[in-house]
Amino acid sequence: MSNEKIIEYLQRAVKMEMTAAHQYQLHAHTLDDWGLTRLADQMREEMAEELGHSDMFIARLMFLKAAPELGFDKAPQKADALPAMFKADLADEEDAIAYYTKAAMHAGEIGDIGTRTLFEKIVLDEEGHKGWLELQLDLIERLGEKTYSAKLVSFGDETQA
Numbered sequence: 001m002s003n004e005k006i007i008e009y010l011q012r013a014v015k016m017e018m019t020a021a022h023q024y025q026l027h028a029h030t031l032d033d034w035g036l037t038r039l040a041d042q043m044r045e046e047m048a049e050e051l052g053h054s055d056m057f058i059a060r061l062m063f064l065k066a067a068p069e070l071g072f073d074k075a076p077q078k079a080d081a082l083p084a085m086f087k088a089d090l091a092d093e094e095d096a097i098a099y100y101t102k103a104a105m106h107a108g109e110i111g112d113i114g115t116r117t118l119f120e121k122i123v124l125d126e127e128g129h130k131g132w133l134e135l136q137l138d139l140i141e142r143l144g145e146k147t148y149s150a151k152l153v154s155f156g157d158e159t160q161a
Contacts, residue, residue, distance in 0.1 A: 006115055007066045009103035010057050013119075015073040016096055017054035021047050023076040023092070027085055030078055031152075039152040046129065053122050060118055082145055086136050093130040097123055 024047035031040035058068045079085035104119035140148045 010061050014057045019073045021050035026076045036152040037154045090133040096126045
């Protein structure tokens with residue numbers, strides 16, 4: 001059932017997810033540096049989810065008897081402002097959705113239901129990320145970046161009065 005095109009799709013998917021995970025990791029540190037620790041925590045959750053996606057793609061490659069190629073699809077970039085961060089992530093999510101949809105369709109055409117299902121599942125996760133990013137950009141536009149950011153700052157141990 002394995003074919004070279006499926007392996008190519010899966011290899012690039014691993015790299016895309018590794019890029020995304022490390023992009024979110026860089027975002028988390030950037031946001032911590034900006035004092036937006038609550039948003040940094042959210043980015044760390046996104047990082048973990050993207051690592052989980054790469055893990056599923058690696059497992060599928062191993063199942064298909066291919067040697068996973070770990071690396072980045074592109075280098076993570078440090079953002080200089082929240083809107084730029086969210087816009088770049090949104091573009092990456094849209095690229096992933098398009099690529100994974102194409103991969104799922106190809107897998108379905110050749111009868112590789114396992115790979116098709118995997119890509120479809122991850123597309124749904126990426127659509128959730130896309131929706132969250134669109135919401136953040138909408139909130140920044142409606143509220144302004146300062147008001148939006150004010151809800152994401154923590155001032156040390158907030159459990160103390």
